Amino acid sequence: RYPAINKPAAVLHWINHVQTDAEFIVILDADMIMRGPITPWEYGAKLGHPVSTPYE
Template sequence: MYPAINKPAAVLHWLNHVQTDAEYIVILDADMILRGPITPWEFKAARGRPLSTPYE
């Protein structure tokens, strides 16, 4: 068994302590497999608008 990890708190901490000029920040689970490009504009990603997409 392994301890639970608080991803939302970790992401918030990172966002509050990093300086980046990245246009998009993608947060993935460690067990995800990428089978194609990540295209945020296809899902209408925008500054200050977090979003999620369905698994396909």
């Protein structure tokens, strides 16, 4: 058995404890299949403006 994982809390913990110069941070589920490039700017992602996109 595996314990439940609280992704929002884990992401918040990571943000508060890491130093990075990454322009974008992409959060995917473990069962996601990437079928093409990830282009955050096409969805309006920018500094201080997180976005989410539908599954396609």
